[in-house]
Amino acid sequence: ETGVTQSPTHLIKTRGQQVTLRCSSQSGHNTVSWYQQALGQGPQFIFQYYREEENGRGNFPPRFSGLQFPNYSSELNVNALELDDSALYLCASSLDGTHGYTFGSGTRLTVV
Amino acid sequence: AQSVTQPDIHITVSEGASLELRCNYSYGATPYLFWYVQSPGQGLQLLLKYFSGDTLVQGIKGFEAEFKRSQSSFNLRKPSVHWSDAAEYFCAVGAPYSGAGSYQLTFGKGTKLSVIP
Numbered sequence: 001e002t003g004v005t006q007s008p009t010h011l012i013k014t015r016g017q018q019v020t021l022r023c024s025s026q027s028g029h030n031t032v033s034w035y036q037q038a039l040g041q042g043p044q045f046i047f048q049y050y051r052e053e054e055n056g057r058g059n060f061p062p063r064f065s066g067l068q069f070p071n072y073s074s075e076l077n078v079n080a081l082e083l084d085d086s087a088l089y090l091c092a093s094s095l096d097g098t099h100g101y102t103f104g105s106g107t108r109l110t111v112v
Numbered sequence: 113a114q115s116v117t118q119p120d121i122h123i124t125v126s127e128g129a130s131l132e133l134r135c136n137y138s139y140g141a142t143p144y145l146f147w148y149v150q151s152p153g154q155g156l157q158l159l160l161k162y163f164s165g166d167t168l169v170q171g172i173k174g175f176e177a178e179f180k181r182s183q184s185s186f187n188l189r190k191p192s193v194h195w196s197d198a199a200e201y202f203c204a205v206g207a208p209y210s211g212a213g214s215y216q217l218t219f220g221k222g223t224k225l226s227v228i229p
Contacts, residue, residue, distance in 0.1 A: 004155075033216065033217070035217075040221075041221055041222075042116075042202050042204075042219030042220050042221045042222050043156070043202070043217070043219050044219075045216045045217060045218065048216060056216050058216065090155055090156065092156075092217075100146060100158045100161045101158070101217065102158070103148070103155040103156040103157070103158075104155050105154055105155040106154075106155050108153075
């Protein structure tokens with residue numbers, strides 16, 4: 001079975017720009033979550049999608065938005081990038097939340 | 113709201129020695145509890161999880177953890193550490209969503225493990 005894959009692995013953006021990060025869930029998983037991990041910190045929950053609908057959101061502003069597609073892949077969009085958005089963004093998938101979440105290797109975003 | 117405390121930022125052990133990483137959580141009900149490991153520049157790998165039942169949980173790579181409700185703890189243990197165990201370890205608590213069968217994870221700040229040959 002394939003795991004969770006994220007693209008791109010690294011990217012550099014300028015403050016004020018917009019970025020889209022992509023995630024392909026593990027086969028058979030219908031739930032996808034996104035986390036932000038700043039340097040030296042634990043991951044922080046951004047939001048979660050369950051069967052294409054957002055069903056949970058952490059303490060992140062509306063400029064962080066997302067989508068889940070019918071094949072359960074997902075996108076994270078961030079508008080008006082700020083320097084503090086520089087972090088590792090992790091995608092995780094699960095089947096109904098059972099058996100835990102499988103994480104991808106992440107996308108390292110640098111905002112300059 | 114739930115929270116997780118990992119009191120040790122950095123631990124150094126000798127190869128072959130035993131290991132215990134501490135984790136305390138705050139949550140109003142019976143939590144889902146997890147330990148994840150992260151190697152530099154990598155994502156998170158699930159070591160073990162507790163949902164219910166037996167409070168001593170066995171995981172991958174020879175790790176185990178014990179859920180102690182009275183102490184709000186879920187400490188990770190390994191009897192003999194290998195050099196390849198050097199990594200960062202994260203404890204997490206899962207807060208279930210009612211009826212959705214899923215939950216969000218709240219992570220601690222992590223404990224970095226160094227292993228001396």
